[in-house]
Amino acid sequence: MRKLIIGGNWKMNLGSPADAKNMIKKLMILVKKISSVDIIVAPPFTVLESMVNMAKKSNIKIGAQNMYFEEKGAFTGEVSPTFLKSLGVEYVILGHSERRDIFKESDDLVNKKLKKAISMQLSPIVCIGEHLDERENGKTKEIIFNQIENTFKDLQKEDIIKSVIAYEPIWAIGTGKTATPEQAEEIHSYIRETLMKKYDKETADLVRIQYGGSIKPTNAEDLFKQKNIDGGLVGGASLQADSLFEIIKAADKISNN
Numbered sequence: 431m432r433k434l435i436i437g438g439n440w441k442m443n444l445g446s447p448a449d450a451k452n453m454i455k456k457l458m459i460l461v462k463k464i465s466s467v468d469i470i471v472a473p474p475f476t477v478l479e480s481m482v483n484m485a486k487k488s489n490i491k492i493g494a495q496n497m498y499f500e501e502k503g504a505f506t507g508e509v510s511p512t513f514l515k516s517l518g519v520e521y522v523i524l525g526h527s528e529r530r531d532i533f534k535e536s537d538d539l540v541n542k543k544l545k546k547a548i549s550m551q552l553s554p555i556v557c558i559g560e561h562l563d564e565r566e567n568g569k570t571k572e573i574i575f576n577q578i579e580n581t582f583k584d585l586q587k588e589d590i591i592k593s594v595i596a597y598e599p600i601w602a603i604g605t606g607k608t609a610t611p612e613q614a615e616e617i618h619s620y621i622r623e624t625l626m627k628k629y630d631k632e633t634a635d636l637v638r639i640q641y642g643g644s645i646k647p648t649n650a651e652d653l654f655k656q657k658n659i660d661g662g663l664v665g666g667a668s669l670q671a672d673s674l675f676e677i678i679k680a681a682d683k684i685s686n687n
């Protein structure tokens with residue numbers, strides 16, 4: 431049994447201390463009794479320290495939205511994994527499609543970050559997914575296969591099981607267009623099959639694969655019901671405590687069934 435995991439990716443929102451504190455306070459009260467789901471919140475760097483401190487006695491874990499693969503030096507504007515560790519951050523999102531598309535991050539760069547995160551005991555949430563034209567041209571599985579090959583290059587079994595994979599079809603991110611549960615499950619099961627061929631069945635069965643792309647309270651339960659969908663990475667709907675809680679409750683209901 432894989433424990434479902436819900437991540438809230440705040441992106442470049444709620445980055446001022448007052449807004450972030452207000453949001454996490456509300457969320458901490460709402461999720462107090464949830465124990466069957468792992469809950470991660472990834473705020474902007476500016477409020478990571480206060481979010482870690484506020485969430486310390488709660489069931490919410492804090493993640494960063496990105497990091498660099500070097501620990502220190504002349505890398506203006508980058509954030510070191512050592513800094514994240516020193517704050518008590520536990521998770522890090524890597525290779526989000528916005529990082530890949532807007533900031534031109536390659537599979538090779540994400541692979542370097544992933545290896546570094548694992549070596550520093552930061553739990554990575556690694557995003558993969560296809561563009562709309564790639565889906566329309568029947569290339570989804572090829573894209574996913576190559577992203578797994580290149581992003582997880584040289585990763586051993588014991589490393590891959592420490593990673594969470596987020597399948598996020600790029601055409602569904604922030605667009606209001608969600609993949610149907612069947613469309614998502616088809617690719618989630620393909621990801622698991624690919625991991626099985628690359629590693630073995632036991633390893634593939636242990637890796638948690640989240641879905642991401644316009645998850646809302648109204649579609650969460652049907653997505654999380656799918657055999658290979660182990661929760662979700664939530665953008666827009668994670669900015670309000672109430673809607674993120676509804677999504678967490680959908681996961682909790684499935685876990686307790």
Ligand code: PEP
Nearest residue numbers: 603604642643644665666
């Ligand atoms: C995301 O940013 O990872 C995401 C899935 O965003 P949204 O839920 O807004 O589509």
